[in-house]
Amino acid sequence: MNGFEFFVLYRLPYLAVPFYLIMLSVRIWVWMRFYNPALKLLPRARGSVYGVWKQQYRPTIHIFPGPRLQSTEWKRAIKGFVFFAGLYKRDKILWLGSWSLHLGLLLIIVAHVRVILPLDLDLICLRVALIGSGLMTVSGTYLLLRRIIIQRVREITDFRDYLAEVILLSFSATAFLVMLDGGVSSETLRHYVSGILMNTVEVIEVPHMFVWHMLAAQLLLIVIPFSHLLHLGGIFLSREFLGTSDTFAGEFGSGLKDRRD
Amino acid sequence: MEREKKYIPSGLAGTYMRRIAESDPFVREIQDEPSALRLYMDTCTKCGVCAQECPVYYGQPDKRMHPVERSRQVLRLYKKYTTFWGRFWNAIFPKPDFEDNDAELFAERMYECLTCRRCAAFCPVGIDHSVISRVGRSLVDLMGLTPPSLAQGTHNSFETGNLEGASVEAFLDAIQFIEEELKEETGRDIAIPLDREGAEIFFLPPSGDVLVYAENLMGMAKIFHAIGADWTMSSRAFDGSNFGFTTGNNFSMKYENKHYIDACEKLGCKLMVMGECGHAYRVMKFMASEGRWWGALPFDITSGFEYTAQLIRTGKLKLDPDKNLDPVTYHDACQFAAGCGIVEEPREILKAACADYREMPDGGYTQWCCGGGGGLSALRSVRAFRMEVSGKKKAEQMRETDAKIVSTSCLQCRTQLKEIARHHKMPLQITGVHEMINNAIVLE
Ligand code: SF4
Numbered sequence: 001m002n003g004f005e006f007f008v009l010y011r012l013p014y015l016a017v018p019f020y021l022i023m024l025s026v027r028i029w030v031w032m033r034f035y036n037p038a039l040k041l042l043p044r045a046r047g048s049v050y051g052v053w054k055q056q057y058r059p060t061i062h063i064f065p066g067p068r069l070q071s072t073e074w075k076r077a078i079k080g081f082v083f084f085a086g087l088y089k090r091d092k093i094l095w096l097g098s099w100s101l102h103l104g105l106l107l108i109i110v111a112h113v114r115v116i117l118p119l120d121l122d123l124i125c126l127r128v129a130l131i132g133s134g135l136m137t138v139s140g141t142y143l144l145l146r147r148i149i150i151q152r153v154r155e156i157t158d159f160r161d162y163l164a165e166v167i168l169l170s171f172s173a174t175a176f177l178v179m180l181d182g183g184v185s186s187e188t189l190r191h192y193v194s195g196i197l198m199n200t201v202e203v204i205e206v207p208h209m210f211v212w213h214m215l216a217a218q219l220l221l222i223v224i225p226f227s228h229l230l231h232l233g234g235i236f237l238s239r240e241f242l243g244t245s246d247t248f249a250g251e252f253g254s255g256l257k258d259r260r261d
Numbered sequence: 262m263e264r265e266k267k268y269i270p271s272g273l274a275g276t277y278m279r280r281i282a283e284s285d286p287f288v289r290e291i292q293d294e295p296s297a298l299r300l301y302m303d304t305c306t307k308c309g310v311c312a313q314e315c316p317v318y319y320g321q322p323d324k325r326m327h328p329v330e331r332s333r334q335v336l337r338l339y340k341k342y343t344t345f346w347g348r349f350w351n352a353i354f355p356k357p358d359f360e361d362n363d364a365e366l367f368a369e370r371m372y373e374c375l376t377c378r379r380c381a382a383f384c385p386v387g388i389d390h391s392v393i394s395r396v397g398r399s400l401v402d403l404m405g406l407t408p409p410s411l412a413q414g415t416h417n418s419f420e421t422g423n424l425e426g427a428s429v430e431a432f433l434d435a436i437q438f439i440e441e442e443l444k445e446e447t448g449r450d451i452a453i454p455l456d457r458e459g460a461e462i463f464f465l466p467p468s469g470d471v472l473v474y475a476e477n478l479m480g481m482a483k484i485f486h487a488i489g490a491d492w493t494m495s496s497r498a499f500d501g502s503n504f505g506f507t508t509g510n511n512f513s514m515k516y517e518n519k520h521y522i523d524a525c526e527k528l529g530c531k532l533m534v535m536g537e538c539g540h541a542y543r544v545m546k547f548m549a550s551e552g553r554w555w556g557a558l559p560f561d562i563t564s565g566f567e568y569t570a571q572l573i574r575t576g577k578l579k580l581d582p583d584k585n586l587d588p589v590t591y592h593d594a595c596q597f598a599a600g601c602g603i604v605e606e607p608r609e610i611l612k613a614a615c616a617d618y619r620e621m622p623d624g625g626y627t628q629w630c631c632g633g634g635g636g637l638s639a640l641r642s643v644r645a646f647r648m649e650v651s652g653k654k655k656a657e658q659m660r661e662t663d664a665k666i667v668s669t670s671c672l673q674c675r676t677q678l679k680e681i682a683r684h685h686k687m688p689l690q691i692t693g694v695h696e697m698i699n700n701a702i703v704l705e
């Protein structure tokens with residue numbers, strides 16, 4: 001193991017992971033200032049911070065206002081979050097690119113579960129990761145090209161956004177190459193993770209590309225809080241307070257129907 | 262200065278807010294405004310979908326008109342004054358508040374957004390650029406750079422309770438004139454009751470429907486007459502509009518709203534029926550009432566559209582569609598459609614009152630703004646922009662429908678659509694929705 005590999009595998013995680021967690025927590029705290037915890041104590045809160053929030057002047061009201069049925073809300077939220085149905089209605093090619101990117105990411109994350117499960121899932125997980133990383137690489141390339149080619153997207157993209165997308169793409173491409181190289185066994189990964197947790201350097205046999213994959217993954221954690229990739233957290237709050245499940249599910253105007261139900 | 266009267270709630274919440282408030286009103290304005298700005302700043306995926314759907318960007322697809330780029334002008338101020346890193350970098354490398362240090366350019370740009378919310382309907386993460394532009398406008402207002410005609414309207418509202426600045430006498434004259442017109446047209450005494458205490462319904466049209474386009478009010482008066490409603494208007498609060506909402510001046514927005522709430526309460530009415538102004542209705546129904554600005558209100562609130570559509574549904578109104586034979590289409594006013602969810606009612610009314618109703622392409626919740634939204638139609642200074650840029654899509658759509666009449670639910674839209682028709686040489690008649698009822702209603 002040379003100095004570079006040692007740094008990437010055994011020293012950078014101590015920097016990248018806490019940095020990511022701290023930065024994300026700070027962001028979440030700032031976002032949660034919507035609810036202003038101090039106001040929770042007031043009698044006007046009527047039991048919920050949301051109640052107070054609603055009473056304060058905020059022009060960010062629902063786009064298509066009107067009381068909704070709880071069950072319809074849920075259905076729409078699932079449609080929006082799981083299938084990106086709203087985006088599908090607006091821009092089918094963008095939907096395909098972005099949905100498959102997120103699906104690819106999900107598959108990669110799911111494939112990592114084998115590290116903590118006491119089962120031998122290597123065969124299936126490596127395949128899942130291969131598909132996921134492949135999917136993510138193809139769609140990530142499309143999204144990056146779209147960003148460069150389409151004027152209205154290029155106009156609002158700055159250096160940080162390009163950097164984030166290039167790192168994201170490197171993350172998935174290196175994952176794909178690692179998988180093509182036969183992947184890394186759960187046992188090796190467990191050794192590696194326990195080495196980091198115990199601060200002991202375990203000698204592990206991994207493909208060289210794995211080091212680059214780990215570098216990309218950690219750089220990604222560092223860059224997320226400063227780039228448009230931050231929507232990974234903000235969207236959950238945004239859905240609740242800025243948009244409605246209508247917009248996410250692409251069901252414009254159904255609020256009115258519900259009001260009559 | 263008006264700013265000082267800015268609404269801060271009483272009690273503990275007010276004390277808390279005052280304590281954290283900045284002494285510089287400009288900074289305070291940014292701080293007080295929706296924390297949503299932060300979320301907007303952090304969650305934008307920079308996908309460009311909003312630009313694809315924005316009528317202004319459609320008319321002029323360049324960086325200046327890009328919704329994200331416009332919002333960036335406000336968000337950089339937000340960042341500079343309210344975030345740790347913003348303050349930090351500004352202390353080391355101070356930057357001017359506005360690009361090119363040009364506050365007037367900033368003001369101009371804030372009035373290049375129509376606040377139509379079409380972007381919000383399409384944005385995959387639900388970002389509403391109209392909210393950000395409104396915050397920008399509030400800063401513009403604070404600097405005294407609100408376009409003069411809008412500032413005058415707000416001023417008039419403070420002074421006289423109506424945008425037009427009309428006196429009570431002028432209002433009474435207009436009402437008398439409308440009653441005479443009604444008599445002449447129908448041969449009946451259709452009264453427009455004023456200041457009747459204890460009446461069931463308080464009717465609140467925008468003052469333009471009394472002083473300029475009286476046909477809407479005539480239509481409504483006929484409806485009330487036909488069903489024998491117990492209704493009244495107020496000679497003190499006869500303008501159901503809201504320019505404070507448009508200019509970003511929160512104090513003015515609340516003041517205008519309170520003015521007619523007080524009038525309705527004083528008359529002891531049980532139901533407030535609001536006329537064809539989406540700004541006023543959105544503020545009243547979804548901000549003041551739902552947000553409980555003034556506590557629980559002792560009356561219900563509905564729009565003229567919901568009220569009339571309900572009468573049609575229950576068969577209480579008799580309409581003769583043959584009185585409106587020309588093909589009619591409907592232009593959804595942004596504040597009614599994307600702001601209040603009122604989409605089906607005006608259509609129900611027009612379908613019942615007109616023989617040939619045609620749908621406008623993309624009509625409904627995701628309508629394209631007329632190009633004069635957000636107060637722009639009141640600005641003569643931006644007429645070229647309204648005709649060639651922001652109104653470009655609407656002109657194309659109006660041509661596409663092949664209708665002879667475009668009916669709409671907002672005075673601002675009416676002005677803009679009329680100008681578009683004239684500018685693009687389309688022989689179109691622009692009407693209000695209740696104006697079509699005025700023609701079609703059968704009084705027995
Ligand atoms: S559509 Fe929404 S997420 Fe996409 S660029 Fe516009 S504001 Fe950002």
Ligand code: SF4
Binds near residue numbers: 318378
């Ligand atoms: S509110 Fe309307 S005009 Fe303003 S950015 Fe959004 S779509 Fe464009």
